[in-house]
Amino acid sequence: MAGQGGIWQPNEEGLREICGVLEQHISPTSDKPRIWQQLQHYSQFPDFNNYLVFIFAHAQGASVEIRQAAGLLLKNNLLSAFKSLDPAYQHYIKSQLLPCLGEAKKDIRNTAGTVISVIVQQGRILGWPELLQALVQCLDSNDINHMEGALDTLSKICEDVPHELDSDVPGLSERPIDVFLPRLLQLFQSPHASLRKLSLGSINQFIMLMPTALFLSMDQYLQGLFVLSCDPVPEVRKLVCAALVQLIEVNPSFLEPHLKNVIEFMLQASKDDDDEVALEACEFW
Structure with missing residues (x-):
């Protein structure tokens, strides 16, 4: 345990013990009920x-599998326990x-993204x-790892x-979506397929909600x-089909000026090699 008022520090022995149990936890031959009890x-x-x-973020000597196991266990624990944790511990975990x-x-x-999303579900973005x-x-940042992780x-x-x-969000002059949407639209042009896919997938989650930010950027979104x-x-092509299918459900008028293009694309996509x-394109009809 940490000293009074200091930043929390792990106890070496506790750290070794927990790493050992995690190692057994991911081993296919381990005694699962006993590990679970531990x-x-x-x-x-x-x-x-x-x-x-700490193990997830800092155990550089440990294998990726052990670090990941620590992260996934953390995610499961936080789903039920985050709100009841000591605020100092909540802060430590986030940091x-x-x-x-x-x-x-x-x-x-x-895995970090999965745990962070669980904390946002529990503690809200304003927390x-x-x-x-x-x-x-x-x-x-223009650093591919940082961009992809975020x-x-x-x-x-x-x-x-x-x-x-x-x-x-108190203290912010605009909603988070207003901050992120222009950046997501910009990433449609990224040379990295992973960034194109993730940015398009993220915006598609808002079609049903249709926030003002997306409504106002509709022309740019459709061009993209x-x-x-x-x-x-x-x-990426599958996500384009999914977007157009949802748009025609939510508000066909968005697509009216572009209907010829949309239909040509969907006909082509219905015969896609993939x-x-x-299959996604067939949903359109």
Whole structure:
């Protein structure tokens, strides 16, 4: 446990023990019920989640699998326990996760995004102003790891709690969606397929909600969709189909001026070499 008033620090022995149990936890030959009992025993300790986030964020000597196991266990714990944690521990966990957004190992970045999205579900976006700053900094950094980590996290938040990004946050002059949407639209032109896919997937989560920001950017969004309709990556073309299918449901008038283009694209997509793209395009009719 931490000294009075100091930043929480793990106890070396506790750290070794928990790493050992995590190692057994991911081993296919381990005695699962016994491991489970041990994890239950640890979860009685109020700072167990601090150990998990420490292992996840800092255990450079540990394998990616052990770090990931710590992150996933943390996510499951926070789903039920985040609100009841000591505020100092909540703060510690959040502060350790943010630097993981730009982690070189993709699995760690993605797991960080999953845990962050769970915290936003539990504690709301207004409970974590530093997160918005960190996401914006990463997106603007031109570093592919940071951009991908932030965008993957953002796409998970958009999927899990999109309304959180379209709400007023005390202390901010605009809604989070107003900050992120121009950046997401810009990334439609990224040379990196992962960034094109994640940015398009994120915006698609808002079609049903139709926040003012998206309504006002509809022309730019549609232009972007038409450019991406020829994307070399099937997953991106599939997301274009999904967007057009939703738009025609929500508000066909958006597509009216472009109907000829839309129909030509959908006919072409129905015969796409990729089955999933073709299947998504069939939904349109």
